[in-house]
Amino acid sequence: DQQVKQNSPSLSVQEGRISILNCDYTNSMFDYFLWYKKYPAEGPTFLISISSIKDKNEDGRFTVFLNKSAKHLSLHIVPSQPGDSAVYFCADLTSGAGGTSYGKLTFGQGTILTVHP
Amino acid sequence: ETGVTQSPTHLIKTRGQQVTLRCSSQSGHNTVSWYQQALGQGPQFIFQYYREEENGRGNFPPRFSGLQFPNYSSELNVNALELDDSALYLCASSPKGESTDTQYFGPGTRLTVL
Numbered sequence: 001d002q003q004v005k006q007n008s009p010s011l012s013v014q015e016g017r018i019s020i021l022n023c024d025y026t027n028s029m030f031d032y033f034l035w036y037k038k039y040p041a042e043g044p045t046f047l048i049s050i051s052s053i054k055d056k057n058e059d060g061r062f063t064v065f066l067n068k069s070a071k072h073l074s075l076h077i078v079p080s081q082p083g084d085s086a087v088y089f090c091a092d093l094t095s096g097a098g099g100t101s102y103g104k105l106t107f108g109q110g111t112i113l114t115v116h117p
Numbered sequence: 118e119t120g121v122t123q124s125p126t127h128l129i130k131t132r133g134q135q136v137t138l139r140c141s142s143q144s145g146h147n148t149v150s151w152y153q154q155a156l157g158q159g160p161q162f163i164f165q166y167y168r169e170e171e172n173g174r175g176n177f178p179p180r181f182s183g184l185q186f187p188n189y190s191s192e193l194n195v196n197a198l199e200l201d202d203s204a205l206y207l208c209a210s211s212p213k214g215e216s217t218d219t220q221y222f223g224p225g226t227r228l229t230v231l
Contacts (some may be wrong), residue, residue, distance in 0.1 A: 089160075
């Protein structure tokens with residue numbers, strides 16, 4: 001089974017600086033990764049994704065990097081803003097086996113990002 | 118466009134009871150997935166429904182069951198509640214039933230089992 005690990009429970013950054021959130025995975029067969037952001041009392045919100053045919057994907061202030069040899073991905077937020085303070089989850093999207101076509105997300109434990117004004 | 122909604126927001130049950138949680142999909146979405154998020158953990162996949170049939174399941178016992186209705190809304194039923202079932206239950210909908218569809222989450226139902 002795929003495991004997705006976020007080894008940093010929390011990260012504190014000054015407004016305007018770069019935030020770098022990290023994620024490691026175990027199984028190279030799973031090749032589509034996503035980042036979600038979660039505020040208290042809300043569900044996770046999709047941020048950005050990347051597939052294994054790329055090593056970088058950019059959307060505004062958010063960039064995700066994929067290092068397949070190291071089985072590592074990272075999310076960069078530049079510049080960081082106080083409104084970015086939230087829990088960030090990385091997840092891999094697995095297609096179902098046995099002829100089905102379901103998408104199962106396997107999440108890491110999350111990293112709490114705090115951006116100070 | 119209405120997003121994913123879930124009810125109730127909070128629920129308190131006692132061990133051994135049964136519970137039903139409800140989810141309304143985002144407009145135009147025909148696939149619903151359910152996740153359990155324990156405190157301090159990431160969400161864990163329970164199962165997914167596509168066009169009223171279960172088409173994928175995670176490592177959860179059979180006392181976790183679900184339904185999807187013709188309007189694509191969904192229910193999660195948990196029988197014989199255990200203390201470890203206390204968690205945030207998240208529902209996510211996606212548009213086309215393709216495995217790579219983005220999943221859009223509701224705010225969740227917080228279940229406490231005493």
